[in-house]
Amino acid sequence: MPKISFRGGSAIAFLLFLFVLWELLVRLTKTPMWLLPAPSAILTEAAAGFGDFYGHLLSTIFLALLGLVVGCGIGLLTAIFLYRLPKVNEMLYPLVILSQNIPTIVLAPLLIIWFGFGLLPKLIVISLVCFFPIVVASMDGFRQTAPELKHYLNMAGATDKQIFWKLEFPHALPSIFSGLKISATYSVMGAVISEWLGAKQGIGVYMTLAQSSFRVDRVFVAIFFIMLLSVLLFGVIRMIEKLAVKGRKAGNR
Amino acid sequence: MSLAIHQLHKSFGERPVLEDINLQVENGEFVAILGPSGSGKSTLFQLIGGLVLPESGTIELNGEAVNGKKGLIGYMPQTPSLFPWRTVLENVVLAAELKEKPDYQEARRLLQKAGLADYENAYPNELSGGMKQRVSFIRALLSNQDVLCLDEPFSALDEFTKLTMQKWLLSIWEANRKSILFITHSIDEALFLADRVYIFSKRPAHIKAEIKVPFSRPRDENLLETTEFFQLKQQIFKYLKEEISE
Numbered sequence: 001m002p003k004i005s006f007r008g009g010s011a012i013a014f015l016l017f018l019f020v021l022w023e024l025l026v027r028l029t030k031t032p033m034w035l036l037p038a039p040s041a042i043l044t045e046a047a048a049g050f051g052d053f054y055g056h057l058l059s060t061i062f063l064a065l066l067g068l069v070v071g072c073g074i075g076l077l078t079a080i081f082l083y084r085l086p087k088v089n090e091m092l093y094p095l096v097i098l099s100q101n102i103p104t105i106v107l108a109p110l111l112i113i114w115f116g117f118g119l120l121p122k123l124i125v126i127s128l129v130c131f132f133p134i135v136v137a138s139m140d141g142f143r144q145t146a147p148e149l150k151h152y153l154n155m156a157g158a159t160d161k162q163i164f165w166k167l168e169f170p171h172a173l174p175s176i177f178s179g180l181k182i183s184a185t186y187s188v189m190g191a192v193i194s195e196w197l198g199a200k201q202g203i204g205v206y207m208t209l210a211q212s213s214f215r216v217d218r219v220f221v222a223i224f225f226i227m228l229l230s231v232l233l234f235g236v237i238r239m240i241e242k243l244a245v246k247g248r249k250a251g252n253r
Numbered sequence: 254m255s256l257a258i259h260q261l262h263k264s265f266g267e268r269p270v271l272e273d274i275n276l277q278v279e280n281g282e283f284v285a286i287l288g289p290s291g292s293g294k295s296t297l298f299q300l301i302g303g304l305v306l307p308e309s310g311t312i313e314l315n316g317e318a319v320n321g322k323k324g325l326i327g328y329m330p331q332t333p334s335l336f337p338w339r340t341v342l343e344n345v346v347l348a349a350e351l352k353e354k355p356d357y358q359e360a361r362r363l364l365q366k367a368g369l370a371d372y373e374n375a376y377p378n379e380l381s382g383g384m385k386q387r388v389s390f391i392r393a394l395l396s397n398q399d400v401l402c403l404d405e406p407f408s409a410l411d412e413f414t415k416l417t418m419q420k421w422l423l424s425i426w427e428a429n430r431k432s433i434l435f436i437t438h439s440i441d442e443a444l445f446l447a448d449r450v451y452i453f454s455k456r457p458a459h460i461k462a463e464i465k466v467p468f469s470r471p472r473d474e475n476l477l478e479t480t481e482f483f484q485l486k487q488q489i490f491k492y493l494k495e496e497i498s499e
Contacts, residue, residue: 152334155302156348156396157324166347170338247337247376 037217042224045217053206057225060191060203063119064229067126067194068187072180074127075134082135083142084164093139100132104190108197117198126190130183137179141172174248177241184233188226255280255432256301256400261310263296269457270296274310276451276460278400281430285443287489288453289496294436297458298402301434302326314400324351327393327401327431331408333385335377341388342373348396355395363391366425383414390422394429403435407442416474419445427471440489444482445472452492461492 019039025031026038033041046053078096082089104125111121145168153163195204203222210218256278263271270293278284288294299305301312303323311318319325327348335344345364346355364370367387377385386406393401407415423446426433437443443450444466452462466485468476476482 148330148332148334149336152328152330153351154304154323155298155326155328155330155402156351157303158351162351166350167336170336173338245338247339247378 034214034216037220042217042220046221046224049218049221053221053225056201056203056206059199059201060188060195061229063122063194063202064126064187064191064233067123067190068130068184068233070123071127071130071187072134072183075131075179075183076138076176078131079135079138079142080164080169083139083168084160096132096135099128102128104129104193108194112197121197122191122194122199125194126187129186129190133182133186134176134179137175137182138172141175142168144175145171173245174241177237177245180237180241181234184237185230188230188233192222192226255315256434257313257316258301259311259313261297261300261312262308263293263300263305264308264457271300271307272457272459274458274460276463278432278434280399280432282449283426283433283435283447285435285437285447285450286453287437287440287443287450288458289455289493290438292453292455293458294453295404298328298404298436301400301402302328325398325400327396327398329386329389329393329401329403329406331405333377333382333389335385335388335392337377340374340376341369341380344377344388345391345395348392352397360391360395363394363425366428367391367421381414382410383418386410386418387421390425394425394431398431400432400434403433405436405438408438415442420473422446423470423472440486440493441477444468444485444489445477450489452489455496461496462489464489 023038023040026036037045082093082096107128108121108125111124115121115124142164149167149171150163153167158166191202192204192207195202196208199205203226207219207222210216210222258274258276261271261274262269274297276284276286286294286297296305300307300320303319303321303325306321312320314325336347339347341364342357342360345360346357349355361370361373364373369384369387369391372380372384377388380388389406390403393403407418410418419442435443435446437446447466450464450466451460452464453459454461464485468481
């Protein structure tokens with residue numbers, strides 16, 4: 001435990017160092033505000049504008065979380081479905097991979113044409129982004145089940161269903177959580193991208209407005225909050241992982 | 254008779270693995286199968302466990318043919334194969350759980366007898382090798398089957414732990430008297446534990462000899478130093494020598 005907090009500590013120290021460097025460079029070169037604001041200016045803007053920003057932030061959090069839950073839920077169900085039905089898997093898995101080759105930025109306007117400006121197209125964008133890491137990670141987790149444990153269950157007379165729910169699924173939990181962590185960070189990105197395409201509020205909207213009026217400081221405020229949100233989501237999922245994955249401390253599976 | 258195997262043949266593709274295996278395990282009898290590594294002993298267990306089908310021959314449990322039927326034996330594998338996310342208590346009831354609601358009271362009683370009462374809520378990664386094997390054996394016991402198949406369960410343990418575990422196994426078995434079929438490649442282990450020993454040849458395996466072990470029970474480690482034990486060991490060693498020279 002102390003080792004982890006120390007590592008986190010050194011990361012924060014390094015980040016602070018970068019901010020100081022940034023601040024110094026901006027001041028020394030007298031870079032204009034509209035080109036690159038100093039960290040202090042960004043912080044001031046974040047504090048001053050938080051009243052306006054707050055609504056956008058909440059809206060994005062809501063969208064990202066909802067998309068994450070829907071995307072991961074569908075992803076996990078898909079993985080279980082494909083794993084339990086190898087024939088279907090053979091047919092559909094390549095399509096799952098292909099689905100990731102559609103550029104979101106191209107797909108999103110189409111979704112708006114089809115589904116309007118409501119919640120649905122946005123959810124589809126975020127789910128599509130979150131879905132893939134979960135499917136791949138879960139499938140890999142299911143496949144990597146320890147063969148000696150599977151052999152034991154077979155000898156003990158377990159049915160395929162029992163083998164899945166008593167062995168393969170819990171065995172894959174660490175993998176599933178790895179996928180979840182990636183999806184969580186993607187979900188915030190997905191939410192922001194979907195908001196660019198047309199929304200009343202959200203960090204994406206705030207960013208577009210800031211960009212078009214050359215408020216680079218506000219763009220950075222948005223960037224920092226997106227990062228903060230991703231890190232927070234990541235942390236929350238790691239906490240849930242620690243509660244859910246038992247008996248497998250580091251280095252001992 | 255609880256387990257009887259008649260004229261069992263099994264091959265994988267062109268290669269025969271088991272040839273004309275005939276063996277019996279009486280009710281409450283401890284039978285060992287002694288043979289070189291890779292002689293098809295584990296294949297025999299897969300046949301008994303119903304995972305694979307024989308080319309010919311029958312496997313009978315309590316007089317009923319059970320070829321290809323799963324879930325009728327208690328099984329203890331070579332590696333403990335405990336589930337890392339389950340506590341010791343949750344692990345020992347696993348085999349029983351596959352069929353019915355497990356009897357936690359009985360599980361606790363057996364854990365206590367095995368000296369594992371304090372570890373009931375521990376995870377397997379906190380246990381030593383010997384403790385894991387105890388948990389694994391209790392899991393097989395709790396599966397509530399008449400016949401237990403033990404596949405070289407102590408082969409990975411050091412000599413000291415092994416002897417402790419063998420004595421422990423005997424003490425538990427004497428209290429329960431299940432029928433046990435025990436695979437091993439150690440002559441000492443077979444003679445120390447079993448009532449009867451079947452000696453397997455190398456692949457394709459057939460039964461070279463069947464030896465009655467005359468030593469009275471309960472047995473302890475002093476038996477290992479007696480002349481009778483040594484003579485019997487020599488006799489078995491002769492069969493093994495034939496296997497090497499052939």
